[in-house]
Amino acid sequence: MSVFASGADSGLAWEELKKRVENCSSCGLCSTRKKTVFGQGSATSPIVFVGEGPGADEDEQGIPFVGRAGKLLTRILQSVGIERENVFITNVVKCRPPQNRTPMADEMMACTPFLEAQLALLRPKIVVCLGNTPAKWLLKSSEGISALRGRWFSWRGIDLFPMFHPSYLLRNESKKKGSPKDLTWQDINALRSKLDDLTKGGPSA
Ligand code: URA
Ligand code: URA
Numbered sequence: 001m002s003v004f005a006s007g008a009d010s011g012l013a014w015e016e017l018k019k020r021v022e023n024c025s026s027c028g029l030c031s032t033r034k035k036t037v038f039g040q041g042s043a044t045s046p047i048v049f050v051g052e053g054p055g056a057d058e059d060e061q062g063i064p065f066v067g068r069a070g071k072l073l074t075r076i077l078q079s080v081g082i083e084r085e086n087v088f089i090t091n092v093v094k095c096r097p098p099q100n101r102t103p104m105a106d107e108m109m110a111c112t113p114f115l116e117a118q119l120a121l122l123r124p125k126i127v128v129c130l131g132n133t134p135a136k137w138l139l140k141s142s143e144g145i146s147a148l149r150g151r152w153f154s155w156r157g158i159d160l161f162p163m164f165h166p167s168y169l170l171r172n173e174s175k176k177k178g179s180p181k182d183l184t185w186q187d188i189n190a191l192r193s194k195l196d197d198l199t200k201g202g203p204s205a
Helices: 008-022 056-061 068-078 105-122 132-139 166-171 180-198
Strands: 047-051 088-091 126-130 153-155 158-163
Touching (some): 008 105, 126 180, 132 153
Parallel strands (some): 126 158
């Protein structure tokens, strides 16, 4: 069954894209990966979340954000009534960088056509970048996530919103005013409001 309500063609393109990711050997990460991690969630979602790259759990399972950081992401979404099944979640690179190092520029370059094709087919209203890597990469910004988070950018006509990476929140437990967790609480609420504005009158995520 196609996940796309409108047009068998985009359904076919999506399946083809999945196959290409599965068989990809465009960069060195293919030699150490266990599974490629294409992405998971709703193909009709108005929001796409973009992380950095698969970690050990994701590499084992072939599903994004299933480890500790992923469980926190799920809870953050639920805190504003967003179920992860109803959004689409993916990463800049589809294969795990060894030792969870930051993906290198040539690896991101090799993999970005997949992300771009996913976004072209999904046509989301909002792209949320989780952490430094996707935010700086998509925005071509030299500013870090602390400066970028909580601000709305326009990326190819799509509203782009950087937030802290959930792994960063796991390393920073404080909930004090101005802490990463406090700022993320503000950001997820800002995201919820934006979503409500965009989907007014229609079904929400
Ligand atoms: N961190 C990421 O950036 N992506 C995942 O899929 C898991 C952890
Ligand atoms: N570094 C990252 O990559 N992401 C964050 O959210 C914070 C620091």
